[in-house]
Amino acid sequence: MILETVNVGPMQVNCYILACASAGEAVIIDPGDQASKINSALKKYKLRPAMVINTHGHYDHIGCDDEFGVTVYAHKLDLPMLQEADKNLSSSFSSAYKVKSEIKTLEDKEIIKLDCLELEVIHLPGHTPGGIGLLLKKPQAGIVFTGDTLFNHGIGRYDLAGGSRSQLEKAIKERLFVLPSETMVYPGHGPLTTIGREKNNNLFGG
Numbered sequence: 536m537i538l539e540t541v542n543v544g545p546m547q548v549n550c551y552i553l554a555c556a557s558a559g560e561a562v563i564i565d566p567g568d569q570a571s572k573i574n575s576a577l578k579k580y581k582l583r584p585a586m587v588i589n590t591h592g593h594y595d596h597i598g599c600d601d602e603f604g605v606t607v608y609a610h611k612l613d614l615p616m617l618q619e620a621d622k623n624l625s626s627s628f629s630s631a632y633k634v635k636s637e638i639k640t641l642e643d644k645e646i647i648k649l650d651c652l653e654l655e656v657i658h659l660p661g662h663t664p665g666g667i668g669l670l671l672k673k674p675q676a677g678i679v680f681t682g683d684t685l686f687n688h689g690i691g692r693y694d695l696a697g698g699s700r701s702q703l704e705k706a707i708k709e710r711l712f713v714l715p716s717e718t719m720v721y722p723g724h725g726p727l728t729t730i731g732r733e734k735n736n737n738l739f740g741g
Contacts, residue, residue: 570599
């Protein structure tokens with residue numbers, strides 16, 4: 536399995552490239568900026584983009600969605616953010632942007648499959664209404680992509696439009712902290728961590 540992290544944009548977003556093997560098809564998670572940098576990582580493994588998945592609809596995570604010529608997947612509650620610049624915050628921080636590619640919406644517990652890959656959608660409202668995590672089921676377990684919900688020694692913001700502290704805390708406690716302690720957390724920003732480390736050391740508490 537290939538799992539490559541590409542750090543992109545002024546907000547230092549972790550864009551993830553996931554594939555079964557070189558010369559195959561790839562899932563691109565949160566291509567927020569610097570398409571050329573992401574394409575260089577794809578070229579390194581001779582990968583072809585097959586789909587883009589957004590963990591949520593903020594501009595720093597969706598800014599390059601249209602650069603790969605593939606369908607974009609996002610939770611149904613964040614669909615308006617992909618379609619409206621005011622809601623994804625791009626009109627406040629840069630030029631207005633909305634996704635023009637085909638968008639398919641996701642539901643909680645939906646399984647996304649590509650070649651040997653299986654990812655389970657975990658709805659994690661709080662940072663945005665349709666924030667999601669992606670739990671890797673195959674070809675190996677023990678990895679979760681948490682977007683801007685859970686970080687290394689931090690949690691996502693809840694003071695932006697559509698955010699909710701109570702929903703965020705509930706999502707972390709009931710959907711993430713129930714995962715095995717050794718589960719590796721690949722967050723939307725910052726370094727990797729584990730579920731166990733965050734349960735024991737995150738100021739948010741377990």
